[in-house]
Amino acid sequence: MLQIEGLTMRYPTGDLALDNVDLTVERGQVIALIGPSGAGKSTLIRCVNRLVEPTAGSIRLGDIDIVRMGRTSLRRTRRRLGMIFQEYALVERLSVMENVLSGRLGYVGFWRSYLRRYPQSDIDEAFRLLERVGLDHMVDKRADALSGGQRQRVGIARALMQNPDILLVDEPTASLDPKTSRQIMRLITGLCRERGLGAIINIHDVPLAMQFVERIVGLRAGEIVYDGPPSGLDDAHLTEIYGEEDWSGTRAADREEEADAAKADAALKVAARVDLPEMKKVAAS
Amino acid sequence: MPVTQIDDRKVWQRRDRAQQLRIWLGWLVGVALFMVCWEYISRQTIWIFVWDAPQQAFDMARRMSNPPWGYFDRILWPMWDTINMATLGTLIGVVIATPLAFLAAWNTTPSRFVLRPLALGIIVTSRSINSLIWALLLVLILGPGLMAGIIAIALRSIGFVGKLLYEAIEEIDENQVEAIRATGAAPTQVLSYGVWPQILPAFAGISVYRWDINIREATILGLVGAGGIGVQLSASVNSLAWGQVSVIFIAILLTVVVSEWVSAKVRHAII
Amino acid sequence: MSIAAAAPQAAPRQWRKPPFIRDPRLRYAIYVGALIYLVIGIGSVNFNWDRMVAGLDRGIAFVAAFLAPDFTTRWTDISKGLLESLTMTLIATVFGVILSIPVALGAARNLAPWPIYAVCRSIIAVSRAFQEVVIAIVFVAMFGFGPFAGAMTLAFATIGFLGKLLAEDIEDIDRDQVEAIRATGSSWFQLLNYAIQPQVAPRFIGLCVYRLDINFRESAVIGIVGAGGIGATLNTALGRYEYDSAAAILLSIIVIVFIAEYSSGFIRRRFL
Structure with a gap:
């Protein structure tokens, strides 16, 4: 489906963000891309839809190469790549419906989009998606009136509105609380399954990633250092990705914390950060 | 309600009918008003001159394109006068505007019903009359010369600085003022410890900004006899000496660029 | 001081507010420089006291005229001038926007790619560097006397004013929103309409109303160099020493500016 080969990206400042990355995403496969800040996760997915111009390499979607594409065909290709952003990136002063419909911009002409006269089939699809993400009662609310979780749902609906083949998801949960983060991850992975979509999800919350996806790719300083199932990701790999850290010590501390928290308030624990070792047990079982 | 149900299909429009109608009506009225105004202006216009404008512009550009650089020496002194006029005028204006602003701000005014409306009245009057009109009046009274220009600049600056400054005073954090008052400070001490530090950056910024504007304004006051480079400009235009005009334009442009740079630097240093 | 008295055994510690400019040499250089400038600056203003005394009764006459303005004698001229000013203002603002x-x-x-950027920035710089009156002189020479030249002058000044502020707003917009719309495969115009316009439009409308206000004020001035409007009427009245009519004109300008300022403030508060 999506084949990335030898992708290299060097910023004008001289920083090497991606170093000869090879990655293949099969149809319907959801990948979590983990790694420390500055490892090149964001750059990687922004290269795929060329919001950032890569320095070298090829990115093939089906049998077309995105890197060597002219502007018109790039526009046509971008609509096959739905993107979901960390800070939601909704147009704040437009309504929920206008934001969702903006996912069709690659399909409709300028005047149609200017007058907001979209084909009825687009409107139907927008309503279906808003119902699916649970926001059909907020059609005419302005985006800046929504909560974080609601905004991300609109962002998801906008991306799916493009009828994409692949979703590019940039830190979807970084600005959300733990409970909403889970709901959003469940929504994204659920939608991918329903529609047979592939996805690359940048995420820095490793346990959350391990809970929801079947393939994890670890990136460090622009290079892939781990590629495999969540169950294969052990302390050694984490050290390699994130650098030296006493992962077992963290584990012990977390247990104590957990015990205290359980004593203090059982309800709080549901919303509390679910820690790494516990997630591993879940994944292994 | 932009969402409507038609044959169990939900239809969405950006605006409902009444809203859409109001917007169309607004545009209609606006365009009609514009047409009426255009009609009025075009009746007062001698169109032959307007169609002739490209020719005129070309002609002017040709005459301006070869400026007599020797003329530059003769405008150095007027340029110095212009800068002086702006600087001294701004100084006087700021000195008068500052107490006025304290009288006009509702949270520092000593009397809400007498002094405050009076101060606001002075500020509004000063703001509504352009410095060129002030200069026109002052030249009649004081005679032509720099003095009329300086006072004209000062009178216009009072309103500008006064308005921005009293708005800044009204926006200060009352908690800080209260804290100073709670120490048992006298009203003047409250002003100097609680209010003044809060508005100092705004005060400096506004003054420098006005100085920058005043440099521009001072370049034209000479047209009505109030001194500065405008006197030379007026004389050159009246004698159709476009070469000299272009030298003056270049001098103005240089001065304005430098003053804008200075003002940006100073404001940057303060904030 | 009382602290020092209470604890006499400790060495007296001095405290002074640190000066704004640290380096004392620089500080005193600035003080002395400012002083010298003031002396020279004020010295170069040669003022003729006799002329002022002679003009004093004119001043008194003018103040008296302000107390008894004469709207009736020149009413046709005044109303024509005001109408001309208002129409000029509107036309100029529309074109300028x-x-x-x-x-x-x-x-x-x-x-914008940089050649276009350079061209547009220089248009803005030229329009902002010259006072409206200076531009009016040139335009009157080009288009002939009358309100058309005035309207063009104000339109040109409006381009510089609004162009600069709008460009700064566009440079400050949230880039994520732009990126998100670009990622949907939008065209350039769709990007403008969906990502940029919603972010800058409310403030821009406010600025347009504000500029309408400024244009009216300026329209009262550019008449002095022959660009039509109420300024021309005022200049004539002063030229004929008709202070009572001039006072009437000034009062009408003040009233209209006052109304314009209040309604523009109201519009901005109410709709934005």
Whole structure:
């Protein structure tokens, strides 16, 4: 489906963000891309839809190469790549419906989009998606009136509105609380399954990633250092990705914390950060 | 309600009918008003001159394109006068505007019903009359010369600085003022410890900004006899000496660029 | 001081507010420089006291005229001048706004390639550097006397004013929103309409109303160099020493500016 080969990206400042990355995403496969800040996760997915111009390499979607594409065909290709952003990136002063419909911009002409006269089939699809993400009662609310979780749902609906083949998801949960983060991850992975979509999800919350996806790719300083199932990701790999850290010590501390928290308030624990070792047990079982 | 149900299909429009109608009506009225105004202006216009404008512009550009650089020496002194006029005028204006602003701000005014409306009245009057009109009046009274220009600049600056400054005073954090008052400070001490530090950056910024504007304004006051480079400009235009005009334009442009740079630097240093 | 008295055994510690400029040499250089400038500056203003005394009764006459303004004698001229000023203002603002938008788009660093950027920025710089009256002189020479030249002058000044502020707003917009719309495969115009317009439109409308207000004030001035409007009427009245009519004109300008300022403030508060 999506084949990335030898992708290299060097910023004008001289920083090497991606170093000869090879990655293949099969149809319907959801990948979590983990790694420390500055490892090149964001750059990687922004290269795929060329919001950032890569320095070298090829990115093939089906049998077309995105890197060597002219502007018109790039526009046509971008609509096959739905993107979901960390800070939601909704147009704040437009309504929920206008934001969702903006996912069709690659399909409709300028005047149609200017007058907001979209084909009825687009409107139907927008309503279906808003119902699916649970926001059909907020059609005419302005985006800046929504909560974080609601905004991300609109962002998801906008991306799916493009009828994409692949979703590019940039830190979807970084600005959300733990409970909403889970709901959003469940929504994204659920939608991918329903529609047979592939996805690359940048995420820095490793346990959350391990809970929801079947393939994890670890990136460090622009290079892939781990590629495999969540169950294969052990302390050694984490050290390699994130650098030296006493992962077992963290584990012990977390247990104590957990015990205290359980004593203090059982309800709080549901919303509390679910820690790494516990997630591993879940994944292994 | 932009969402409507038609044959169990939900239809969405950006605006409902009444809203859409109001917007169309607004545009209609606006365009009609514009047409009426255009009609009025075009009746007062001698169109032959307007169609002739490209020719005129070309002609002017040709005459301006070869400026007599020797003329530059003769405008150095007027340029110095212009800068002086702006600087001294701004100084006087700021000195008068500052107490006025304290009288006009509702949270520092000593009397809400007498002094405050009076101060606001002075500020509004000063703001509504352009410095060129002030200069026109002052030249009649004081005679032509720099003095009329300086006072004209000062009178216009009072309103500008006064308005921005009293708005800044009204926006200060009352908690800080209260804290100073709670120490048992006298009203003047409250002003100097609680209010003044809060508005100092705004005060400096506004003054420098006005100085920058005043440099521009001072370049034209000479047209009505109030001194500065405008006197030379007026004389050159009246004698159709476009070469000299272009030298003056270049001098103005240089001065304005430098003053804008200075003002940006100073404001940057303060904030 | 009382602290020092209470604890006499400790060495007296001095405290002074640190000066704004640290380096004392620089500090005193600035003080002395400012003083010298003031002396020379004030010295170069040679003022003729006799002329002022002679003009004093004119001043008194003018103040008296302000107390008894004469609207009736020159009413046809005054009303014509005001109407001309108002129409000029409206036409100039409309043209200025329409033209300032493309200029601002060109002058926004995040949208325009640099040759276009340089051209648009220089248009803005020229329009802002020259006072309206200076531009009016040139335009009157080009278009002939009358309100058309005035309207063009104000339109040109509006381009510089709005163009600069709008360009700065566009440069300050949230880049995530732009990126998100670009990622949907939008065209350039769709990007403008969906990502940029919603972010800058409310403030821009406010600025347009504000500029309408400024244009009226300026329209009262450019008449002095022959560009039509109430300024021309005022200049004539002063030229004939008709202070009572001049006072009437000034009062009408003040009233209209006052109304314009209040209604523009109201519009901005109510709708934005």
